[in-house]
Amino acid sequence: MKADRALGNWVLILACMVFGMTIGGGHARTIGAGFSIQVWRPFTGFIPPHSAADWAYLFGLFQKTALYQSHPISLDGYKALFWPMFLDRCWGRLMALVFLVPFAVFLIQERLRGRRALWMGFIFLCGAGQAAFGWYMVQTGMQPGVTSPPPAWAGPHLGSAMLIFFLLIWTGLTFRTPEPLPVAGAAHLRCWATASVVLIWCTMGFGALVATSNAITVFNTFPTMDGVWVPPGMFDLHPELLNFVQNKATVQFCHRLLATVTALTVLTTAVMGLRMKLSPALRDNFLLLAGLVALQYLLGMTTIVLGSANLGYVHELNAVLLFATAIAARHKLRGALPVNLPQPLPAAAE
Numbered sequence: 001m002k003a004d005r006a007l008g009n010w011v012l013i014l015a016c017m018v019f020g021m022t023i024g025g026g027h028a029r030t031i032g033a034g035f036s037i038q039v040w041r042p043f044t045g046f047i048p049p050h051s052a053a054d055w056a057y058l059f060g061l062f063q064k065t066a067l068y069q070s071h072p073i074s075l076d077g078y079k080a081l082f083w084p085m086f087l088d089r090c091w092g093r094l095m096a097l098v099f100l101v102p103f104a105v106f107l108i109q110e111r112l113r114g115r116r117a118l119w120m121g122f123i124f125l126c127g128a129g130q131a132a133f134g135w136y137m138v139q140t141g142m143q144p145g146v147t148s149p150p151p152a153w154a155g156p157h158l159g160s161a162m163l164i165f166f167l168l169i170w171t172g173l174t175f176r177t178p179e180p181l182p183v184a185g186a187a188h189l190r191c192w193a194t195a196s197v198v199l200i201w202c203t204m205g206f207g208a209l210v211a212t213s214n215a216i217t218v219f220n221t222f223p224t225m226d227g228v229w230v231p232p233g234m235f236d237l238h239p240e241l242l243n244f245v246q247n248k249a250t251v252q253f254c255h256r257l258l259a260t261v262t263a264l265t266v267l268t269t270a271v272m273g274l275r276m277k278l279s280p281a282l283r284d285n286f287l288l289l290a291g292l293v294a295l296q297y298l299l300g301m302t303t304i305v306l307g308s309a310n311l312g313y314v315h316e317l318n319a320v321l322l323f324a325t326a327i328a329a330r331h332k333l334r335g336a337l338p339v340n341l342p343q344p345l346p347a348a349a350e
Helices: 005-030 052-062 066-070 075-108 114-142 151-176 187-212 240-246 248-274 280-306 309-332
Strands: none
Touching: 005 075, 005 151, 005 309, 052 075, 066 114, 075 114, 114 151, 151 187, 151 240, 151 309, 187 248, 187 309, 240 248, 248 280, 248 309, 280 309
């Protein structure tokens, strides 16, 4: 497979746009705007309301949600919730265009063929599925007593978005550098980098559950949870698996535990990488990884102690940057070789 920087840059731009969706979606969730638009118009939804009748219709739908019924607001208050959610949806439509137009051009130019074309088509279908999943999650706002996106929906929504984010970064980097570069004596580091990527993703999933279950409002001490290491009531809900989604004590405990294991794993990976003789690019990658994970853990501790949803939003965005950095490090280690195994000779020397 030949390197194609244009293809790679296109896919990496899409990955950056997924990060943009995280910014918009996280902001909408933080201000309570998740249920503000109860219509889904995939093709015409980019047209904003332009008359009093349009606003009255949308506001009327919002008034049917449990969120409005528990916290009534004026039309002006509704507009303050509407615009962030509207812009987030428009960003999603822009992403579809940024995908489809270059995709068609690359197909015509025959730069995307065979497996490459099928793979990119699969990623697009994943994105379309993510959009549909998000819409059905928004519709839960019409259910009695549901005042925010349920954790059982919002957690998987972020988790699946991060899987798409992973696929885009990995694919974009592979288009740019299809042949792995040999990295002598770093085979063990590849395993650590893989563990770092998986653990960051799992920790982010429980972080989404903390945010959507409002678990940040309980146990606002660190490192203990109100003086204990294991909080009471962790299995009060039945069936017991429900505790890992909706029980604030259980969700926060799991997130704390995973965050600590993840931070130690990522720091160990970064330190081992920095102690090796690696290329400047890979060393910089590990240095950034160490800095971001230290910042992430500090943000997490501060968010818990202050019980601040706004700081939790910053914590979420930094997690995405940490995830991207870990993916990039793992990608650069595709050609890692065991200790004492000679590197393959360059093609010219052969």
